[in-house]
Amino acid sequence: MSAHEERVLNTVKYTIKELPEDERPRERLVQFGAGALSSAELLAILLRTGTPEMTAVQLAQHLLTTMGSLRAIANAKPAELAQVKGIGVAKAAQLLAAVELGRRIALEQMGEQPAITRPDDVYALLHAQLRDEKQEHVVVLLLNTKNRVMRQTTVTKGTLDASLLHPREVFREAVRHSASSIILAHNHPSGDPTPSNEDIQITRRLHQAGQIMGIDLLDHVILGDGRWVSLKAQGVF
Known part of the structure; x- marks a missing residue:
């Protein structure tokens, strides 16, 4: 884990807005591009908010740890994701909608091959x-x-x-x-x-x-x- 990721995950504040501006995933994406962000940071942008105990980035990391991989998240059923502490039905739907969009983009690209x-x-x-x-x-x-x-x-x-x-x-x-x-x-x-x-x-x-x-x-x-x-x-x- 990079020093930046460790600082983000160890923060005691609860929302992305409360993080230092240069460590907010959304602002980092705009400034440096999506490729510069960790998987947890990208997930945090989709999740939007955390919980009283975890920032959005910490919640994203918890989800990754619980599910085991991005592929497992992508292949999970809505009910499986919703059962992860802090996720719930709404956040599960947000994540799987993004996954489906990615799959459809891949299929469009396949059509050009x-x-x-x-x-x-x-x-x-x-x-x-x-x-x-x-x-x-x-x-x-x-x-x-x-x-x-x-x-x-x-x-x-x-x-x-x-x-x-x-x-x-x-x-x-x-x-x-x-x-x-x-x-x-x-x-x-x-x-x-x-x-x-x-x-x-x-x-x-x-x-x-x-x-x-x-x-x-x-x-x-x-x-x-x-x-x-x-x-x-x-x-x-």
Whole structure:
């Protein structure tokens, strides 16, 4: 921790406005740019206020310590963040709104990149987001006619189960956003991307549904630890 961060965290005052002007995160951002701020300071700007016991920066550091990482904060449910002392529902909503904006910006930038044409393109897009997840996350990528990502949506979390993952859940957003095709992806927390019988059955069911709806399922990519498996390449459909 830098001397500056230590001074900020050790202050006994309770609001950002009471900090010395050169140590207020907002003023530092304006003067030096966002890249000069620590993660706790950036979070403090989003949180806006602290508690009677903690400044906004101290609260931000407490949140980081409790959750373990920025990635964990980004992937948390609103109720999980709200349970952290000093956060509550309103601050949880502020944080997750900022996270979602960041994800949408990333997707817009992805739209300017070459189209997704290979399974390793899917892996490159999603592995950092899903690699530390302890549950399976099923993600649908909505593509335009040039195979560029229009939108990314998570349709379910937990064990991939054919009885729970209905085609309407997968294709709802595709219809809403007039997607030309979709790619399904999910992680295997074990690190082994070998498809299960359930994975194969679900893929075939979704492929058939896509044919009926006129929205192609281009691939189903399973992400593991440094590896991936394309069910399309394996001839599953």
